[in-house]
Amino acid sequence: MKRRTWILSALGATGALVVGWSVLPARSRLGSPALMLPTEGDVALNGWVKIAGDGSVILAMPRSEMGQGVHTGLAMLVAEELDVPLKKVRLEQAGSDSIYGNVSMLVASLPFHPLDSEGQEKPAKIKIGEWMVGKIARELGINATGGSSSIADAWEPLRTAAATARASLLGAAAAQWSVPVTELNVKDGVVSHASGKSAHYGELAKAAAGTAPANVRLKERKDWTLIGKPSPRSDIPPKTNGGAVFGLDVRLPGMLYASVRQCPMLGGTVGSLDAKAALAMPGVEKLVALDAMAGSTAGFAVVGKTTWHTRQAVQAVEVQWQQRAAGALDTQRIEEAMLGKLATEEGFAFYEKGDAVKAEASAARVVEATYKAPYLAHATMEPMNCTAQVKDGKVEVWAPTQVPGFAQAVAAKVAGVDVDKVTLHVTLLGGGFGRRLEVDSVAQAVRVAMECGGRPVQLAWSREEDTTHDFYRPMNVAQLHAAVDAQGQVNSLRIKSAGDAITPRWMARGLPALSGPIDTPDKTAAEGLFDLPYGFAHQHMAHVATRMDVPIGFWRSVGHSHNAFFSESFVDELAAETKQDPLEFRRALLKDAPRYLAVLNLAAEKAQWSSKLPAGRARGIALHESFGTIVAEVAEVSMKDGKPRVHRVVCAVDCGTVVNPATVAQQMESAVIFGLTAALYGKIDIKDGAVQQTSFPSYPMVHLAEAPVVETWLVPSTRAPGGAGEPGVPPIAPAVANALFALTGKRQRALPLAA
Incomplete structure (x- = not known):
């Protein structure tokens, strides 16, 4: 009874509404081609897959790469079903549509014993619980990289999206050449027929766009050529040659830098401060007060020309801190x-x-x-950071985040704009471990950027701030x-x-x-x-x-x-x-x-x-x-x-x-x-x-x-x-x-x- 109460509380209190809604089929995660970023020469076939003019494949990537190899793993699923070399799959950041939400992570939050919930022969209450929470997760569309769930969540929808794109491309070739689809072969992204006719995916994409193939089948395990084989990670070369862009690597014209100092007592506040000496230091432009935001502790940031200038100045501020009203933690x-x-x-x-x-x-x-x-503490190698620009009623954010939707939402809230006015760029993460499921540094960066006259500002925590103000x-x-x-x-x-x-x-x-x-x-x-x-x-x-x-x-x-x-x-x-x-x-x-x-x-x-x-x-x-x-x-x-x-x-x-x-x-x-x-x-x-x-x-x-x-x-x-x-x-x-x-x-x- 206790567990049933827990499930119902997770599903919602409006019983009639939940019951009526629950009989509807689960929302498809294939998605419309309109969800893909429109770029000249590329043709989107669904919400996950685009075909470039040269026949390469572009995958909408909703998950953050923090060293776990997910960008390679998800690309492998697509390359397998489309029969293209892994190196021909390129990535672009996914949008904010609910199809990119992490359904598996929420379903896994149900408190079922694994020996009861393994396999197909599950008790009815477990099947119902997973079905309902899965439906809710599809509606919420929470895009998060966590819970070791990226491959598990993408396993069906991403392979289905790639297999659907493949079927559309083969259908286009069959129609153009007036041959049965069953007579076509695909190798390395090139469709061919015994008659000698052939075309790569880029030559078939326009004809395939908008078609809805009736018979989409995933590859059988015996036919896999890529899944299960060791593959080099796509993120390693740029990480070794300096081409990788982490949060702290973002560089923009006219960019300012900000260093943070928060009350050393968790939950405390700023009593009084004297910033005269700090503001008089070379390279320093201003001080911005920071309220407690998104779970952070209150403090302030110093803005200047370089991180070195701001780190010197932020420590030069004379400040009296106040303990939290409920008393000191111990x-x-x-x-x-x-x-x-x-x-x-x-x-x-x-x-x-x-x-x-x-x-x-x-x-x-x-x-x-x-x-x-x-x-x-998490102790990620890259301390918390975020770059933000607030200009002309719009917000642009560059963040190493595990939760792009949350980051976008908190940026909008702090800046007082609608979410659709926020553009978010997810960089590589210098370690996550769950710490970047939080968006406190995003809120702080946007707040500071609001005081910088439209110039972008990169806010970075010191290692000491990172260790003493973790979640x-x-x-x-x-x-x-x-x-x-x-x-x-x-x-x-x-x-x-x-x-x-x-x-x-x-x-x-x-x-x-x-x-x-x-x-x-x-x-x-x-x-x-x-x-x-x-x-x-x-x-x-x-x-x-x-x-x-x-x-x-x-x-x-x-x-x-x-x-x-x-x-x-x-x-x-x-x-x-x-x-x-x-x-x-x-x-x-x-x-x-x-x-x-x-x-x-x-x-x-x-x-x-x-x-x-x-x-x-x-x-x-x-x-x-x-x-x-x-x-x-x-x-x-x-x-x-x-x-x-x-x-x-x-x-x-x-x-x-x-x-x-x-x-x-x-x-x-x-x-x-x-x-x-x-x-x-x-x-x-x-x-x-x-x-x-x-x-x-x-x-x-x-x-x-x-x-x-x-x-x-x-x-x-x-x-x-x-x-x-x-x-x-x-x-x-x-x-x-x-x-x-x-x-x-x-x-x-x-x-x-x-x-």
Whole structure:
């Protein structure tokens, strides 16, 4: 009943309207050719695909490239269905129509257990929930790059768009040559017939435009020539030769630069300031006050001729800051408050099976533990930035953003213009990890540009501002209980966690019309706990939603990032408690979850789990599913100079159909390093309202010399694609922690891992 209430609240309160609307067919995502950018010599065949005069293909790209290889992956889907070389597919930024919205990301937000929702034989309530939310997502058209969903979301609509374009082109050739379509062949974008007639796509595009082929078929898997084969990423050459344009690379005639300084106390304000000395410095033009916008903390920006000038001047401003009215934030007090709520509140039950409380009451013994995870910053290599120009009632924005629709909307709101007066250019992103799902820097840039007389201005944060004014991964705590019967078998698992809900806070910042005073249960808070694959007879998984006022946001792998540490470390505890090998203990619990078992077995095999290691080394294992992908990781660890040293990580991955295996391997390597950094070093402390970590010396990363060898092994699959960008992050912290336990006998239940 609780879950049904959650679904209905997500769908809307107007029952009759929802019921009537729900019987309508799902909105097509093919789109009109008019949605494509009109350029001379190009012919649009639908909302995704244009054909250039030379026969090359132009793809409308709705997703942001931040190093995950999505621009190559989506181009591969189109090249496959159109039978053109990958190098002949060019990209242009997609518009704002709803067909470009990310449907899969919203459908994945439903709190269903993966063992219930896999495959075609789903319970009716799951099919209905996915159908309804999918329809809502098509209407909303939220264009976001996140949730490891880009390939999954594009899998059907993009291949369909390309296959439809191909059918139209073949139909045009058949009509011109008076031959059956079935007699035509296509190779490298050239259509040919046994009679000797041939034409490339560019020569057929005009005749194909406006046609609606009746028989559109996607290629069969056996006929694929590109999907599943390693392909070089299209973004690498320009990134190595200097041609790539990131947000900070934008250069415009007459451009000014702005540096930001925000109240060091989160949620605080400017009391008073004296800018005389700063404004008298060379190269400085003005100071612009910045209110709290799109979740930011209030402060000010200094505008000048260069970033160097403005960074010197912004620090020269004498300012008295004021603490927020509700009092200073403090992480120690926040942790104490969370533990208090964990002990006194029942929380929302995301998953129940059997009767865990009754099982504990009759158990021979109960194993229990409390786990903790801190706030974390994103620490993207490119600090937050945005370039904006406000002129003649129009706004133009250049931004490295994961949410172009949100960026466009906040720019319009700040400038006081209609959204159609805002032109947005999405640059490459120097790292995203969820941080660029926020648009605070866009709001600030537009506000500053409004004071610059029509000249463009590039606003950039320093590394210190970026670290101390992030939207942090929430702090979380969890209590885990397991019942062990008289035969030494674990027959129940009960988990209760506590932490802030991200989705309501993000919706309030980006889509205030869809947010409200009452939060619905947020799947991201409990994911990785309620959706475990293990066959414990009795389970109860609940989450206590807190609201601690620290700005929080999506962080790479979101709730899975800490919840996998909680659950997989505790599973290891249970193996030790019952004197079983951690691998064998998991295997016994996965007899009804064959996909998970296959991934676990592959990782163990490739890591040579049972082989002897050199003295002073140990292995740890962890298995976790997130974003439709199952990952098992085995970490080989030693201690050096009193600190953990990770030498080797073996990853086994079932991410469904693999589009570009080279990219999947790269993402696993990236995820391991990202997750290892958090596991060994990551922690944000807040004292007197101010974040104590300011830059890499106090918020360190894993260095090259510390990086382990990472091996990636893919499980063959015919399932639709799952995610790749995030699923490699969750297992690394528990795998390392479990290896440290095997090595030292000391169980660590808090991140970051101690020496």
